[in-house]
Amino acid sequence: MSVIKSVSYDQQEIISGIMKLCGIDRFDVDLTYGNGKFWNEENMPINRFDIDDSLSNLTAVCSSVDTPLADSSVMSAMFDPPFLTYVRESRSGNGNMVMAKRFSGYWRYDELAEHYQQTAKEAARILARKGVFVVKCQDIIHNHKMHCTHANMIEWCAEWFRLKDLFVLPAKHRMPAPNRAGSQKHARIFHSYFLVFERN
Numbered sequence: 001m002s003v004i005k006s007v008s009y010d011q012q013e014i015i016s017g018i019m020k021l022c023g024i025d026r027f028d029v030d031l032t033y034g035n036g037k038f039w040n041e042e043n044m045p046i047n048r049f050d051i052d053d054s055l056s057n058l059t060a061v062c063s064s065v066d067t068p069l070a071d072s073s074v075m076s077a078m079f080d081p082p083f084l085t086y087v088r089e090s091r092s093g094n095g096n097m098v099m100a101k102r103f104s105g106y107w108r109y110d111e112l113a114e115h116y117q118q119t120a121k122e123a124a125r126i127l128a129r130k131g132v133f134v135v136k137c138q139d140i141i142h143n144h145k146m147h148c149t150h151a152n153m154i155e156w157c158a159e160w161f162r163l164k165d166l167f168v169l170p171a172k173h174r175m176p177a178p179n180r181a182g183s184q185k186h187a188r189i190f191h192s193y194f195l196v197f198e199r200n
């Protein structure tokens with residue numbers, strides 16, 4: 001059997017590594033299913049949620065902060081939320097959070113923080129002890145400030161979860177960033193993370 005490594009350019013390899021390490025055949029729930037690019041016919045999550053009602057193959061349209069699942073009823077949950085801030089186009093409502101470009105980004109970093117924190121709380125509610133919560137996230141520079149989202153998420157989850165594993169997905173292509181004139185002040189972020197948490 002090949003060794004599962006913490007870095008890969010292939011997110012499918014990371015996801016299947018996480019599933020092997022955690023003994024998951026199918027996730028119980030994907031909280032932000034989107035177009036389902038993480039999955040194939042064999043490992044399609046049982047509950048496929050998203051807030052966007054235009055998507056197909058969902059089992060329910062709901063926010064990741066308020067799902068129809070009972071307390072301690074699942075053993076695995078995937079969360080791949082939007083990570084962009086500073087998106088200005090066509091602002092529209094997303095529960096209590098103001099979202100833009102139809103759920104693909106946040107206007108301000110504190111809206112991202114609120115969504116991630118509230119979802120961590122909801123994941124803690126629905127996951128049973130030793131249940132696995134996987135979060136894909138990316139750090140971001142906004143308004144000349146470094147927002148270390150992966151470290152923040154570890155802190156936001158700390159009340160209920162311990163970090164079990166951390167995977168790095170380097171970008172194959174240039175990642176989105178604000179277009180600003182002037183000299184570069186921060187390293188261009190070229191990777192995202194898969195954080196693997198275990199419910200206490």
Ligand SMILES: C[S@@+](CC[C@H](N)C(=O)[O-])C[C@H]1O[C@@H](n2cnc3c(N)ncnc32)[C@H](O)[C@@H]1O
Pocket residue numbers: 031032033034035036037038049050051052062063064065080081082094095102103104115
């Ligand atoms: C990065 S995409 C997910 C991509 C997905 N993994 C895929 O394979 O297509 C983020 C998703 O989060 C959804 N989303 C945004 N806010 C949400 C919320 N509050 N609750 C549930 N889903 C939300 C968006 O509609 C979008 O489909």
